[in-house]
Amino acid sequence: MKCEEFLKQWQRDDLLSDSMKKHLAVCESCRAKVKDYNDILLNIKEDKYPHTIDVVDSVMQQIGQKPALATIYPKRNDVKRLVTASLSMAATVALVLMVGWKVDSYNRIRMQNEAITSMFLDVYGYDQSEQYESFNQLDVIEYFLENYEV
Amino acid sequence: MESVHNSMQKEQQQISDQELVQAILNGETECYAKIVERYQQLVANICYKLAGNKIDVEEVVQTVFVELYMSLPRFRFQSKLTTYIYKITLNTITKTLNKINRYEQWDDKLADNIHTPSIYDEMVKDERTRELYAAIDRLKYEQRVALTLHCFNDMSYKEVAEVMEVSLSKVETLIFRAKKNLKKILTEK
Structure with a gap:
């Protein structure tokens, strides 16, 4: 195996095949690259910040200047209660509006039906059995225009 | 109490x-x-x-x-x-x-x-350690973060995904590419 071939395979695979291992045993340059790579990964894993850090006092001082958490964020239970109350209020308002709208539209339809029925009776009321088949909307409109002020 | x-x-x-x-x-x-x-x-x-x-x-x-x-x-x-x-x-x-x-x-x-x-x-006075860090520094920021977090404390892919706020498959890809690029950088030396 040549170096070029080894490096190509090494870049592609994580594990070393037997032929790659054989090449490593004889090639110092490739061995150095593999060692560098492994050292980097080991370095990331084991290298620690070499100083002992102590920021407790300065952090406590900084947070001492901030407002207390309880004043910024209300307690979780209070938040829950607030959200529940707002949602139920919104639901009640929506329900009232919906019922009002339904009642209104029901009344409007009922009144229209009554008007049409009374006109129907005015026109054909004298003999419904004979005229019923020829009844159509044009007749009603025509009668309406003649007898009612628009 | x-x-x-x-x-x-x-x-x-x-x-x-x-x-x-x-x-x-x-x-x-x-x-x-x-x-x-x-x-x-x-x-x-x-x-x-x-x-x-x-x-x-x-x-x-x-x-x-x-x-x-x-x-x-x-x-x-x-x-x-x-x-x-x-x-x-x-x-x-x-x-x-x-x-x-x-x-x-x-x-x-x-x-x-x-x-x-x-x-x-x-x-980091040691020249060799400096070289190793330089190789990591050449990785793209996201790849470097994913690789470092994964190696650090043996963090699982899932934990890395949670910390980085990305999907698990993205973490897998990032770490795979980081390793590949690291090898490429070392090969170019």
């Missing part, structure tokens, strides 16, 4: 993160010192690994803990406190690096001043 702060005095007693956070939220702010004490070195380690050559580690650690304190009420213990701390640390590092990058773009001289020999440079 004995307060959590008083119970902290008892050396033998080990108080869980959850108990501490609850005590802090109930107004016992002093308990926060225990959290800082417990995790400050861990945060310093990640900062050092991710951007030790560009940022002032101690300053970033302080910022992380102030941010953590302010966001504690939003923490629901759905993940480990450490994962939450990693997340805040990563955000703070990214913000700090963005600021530095902006300075570099607008004023090179100012950037030079920022890059005065840091503690990091003094510490």
